[in-house]
Amino acid sequence: MPDFGSDQLEDFRQEARAWLAANFPPTLKGSGGQALEGGGEVGGDLAAWRRAIGQKGWATPTWPPEYGGGGLSGPQARVLAQEMAKAGAFNPLMFGMGITMIGPTILDYGTEAQKQKHLPPIVRGEVQWCVGYSEPNAGSDLASLQTRAVDAGDHWVINGQKTWTSGAQYSDWCGCLVRTDPSAKKHDGISFLLIDMHQPGIETRPIALIAGASPFCETFFTDAVAPKEALLGQINVGWTVGKRLLQHERASQTGAPGGGRTVPLPEIAKRYCGVDAKGRLEDQDLRTRLVRHQMDARAHGLTLARAMAEAKEANGATNAASVLKNSATHVAQTRAELTLEIFGHQGLGWSGEAFSGEEIESVRGWLFGKAMSIYGGSAEIQNNIISKRILGLPDTTQSS
Template structure:
């Protein structure tokens, strides 16, 4: 492939990306992204092959530096790559766990050269799975109250404590772990961030069964678990800053900027099939038509804001506040779409299973229910509103006692 510099010809890159994808993406996987979106990495042979091919190209992490195995692409090129993947029904095969979306970008921000060389290439190749150890039974939204501790043991850290809601911990090889390293400091100032190997006897994971029967979350127990001193990401007792940056990467990944996979069918097409059209080809329900237009406007504004925030953040690894706005915006757009979808389906939007409902109708109901969690995971909507009010609008902290 040609070496595209700063003055990249986007359409030339589009042509080369399209040709490479058509030559390398397995036709057997077209439109089958669901095969690669489980709690752990898929062992399906075609997905294993696609994961290796995309990783060797560096396009599992298209904007990461080439020296660590990334694609070295610009943000504009990465957007084009995502568009071309969606066009042919391709998808990202290494999005299991938190390596690509959270841990990797945070290591790029704060890691030593040794940490980058050790951890980034396996993430890009899809060889390892990462989880994140943040929440505790008594430290959820007030995460800075965490009590899991890491004590200095000479050439290593000795870790004891408990985490909860650790997504995918039972499948993970590594964990990005927030621990308390100074109990005498203010609670935000005595926290550090460690990169911990999950394959050791001092770590136990207990999956939490949900009413659906799935167990995507775990309780995770640390009993004299060990991490070398080199496992410290960033500075000692400055882990709160590192942890916040990771959350921003998480929220950015939840705002509609993920790569590949064909997007949802346009809502106006679904609406026409269920509601019908008038003599001028418009949706027959004028009120629904108005609300659909408002939704589409919100979705487009969100997309434009996402691109603007990405441009403003380029080259700046200090924590910012735009992800909080985008997290709530993405949640609003997704949840309203789900509500409108069920409304236009009428009684067909009430099914859970059975021959009376199509696959799309059943998926619409399940997506609507699952989408309610968007207001909670990655930082609740209320927490994001607090961040926006204090750090963007400059409003006083109303949580302080008088």
């Protein structure tokens, strides 16, 4: 594998730059993919961009080419990310669960038939996936889930309810944890099924959120069906598969580079708060807290780069994702809080001509960002993982 500064990498950089110039629509520059966050159908330049990067395989740059991936090395993928950031481009498939969670888990545990069936459509952005994990009585204690899959000979029959199933109302498929052996210990009787969402036995109901958007759903299974080959991994060993998916999810929520827009906070602060004769922010306390935030963000980025290298050596996501998930949450929520403070009374807007689009978007983003401490495993759950699996502290939650 070539070094980062090698001639081969420089050649690839030029190739990536030229391809982006020819295929990334200028109308989407710097949008950060906001048009995708509502889910549903896309069209115009966004659809063209998704189709182009999917066909190239660069939405999943390091996935094997036999499944539609780019087949790039780690250094090449980093170069691609750098060039996308310079071009103001973004990965239009990073906002779904196909390439961030389900696809990597199928790569880990899927049969060859499952990989050939599911991975190429994910790479091309032709299907959308959701994940059926949490239930009304099985949130942080996920292993208490009661959605049941019964063996009906040549297929499974699924009954139960999931909640917080992000994007379920738009999804074609669901990666779902189900109970297949009610008599086993709660961690031992769980299996992982790949369920077609386009059937009468499945109903989704969006859950309204304080931020105005509704990415989450309640999902009801009433005699829904899945063929026997929908089982991912071994029967009653789905807890292992499910934990692996969560590692991939947390890794995707750690702030990996991929383009988008992020105006530096000091620039915003100078616009709204004014500067002194030396061009510095007049508010010394705000200046100090902005520097501290920038240091936290930089430390997070450096730790992320190290963890990505370690994960490559370990052939997948590691428990370090729990550290980075909490770190990314802290950095993002702190930025949101500082942004609204900088805006002053302009940080109170929800709609109307008195507020700019940037101000309204920041307010809604601040509200939605509160969920970061919860989704993908709450901050408390991540701290438990860190204490037991990284620090080696004793597990005080289990009875002797």
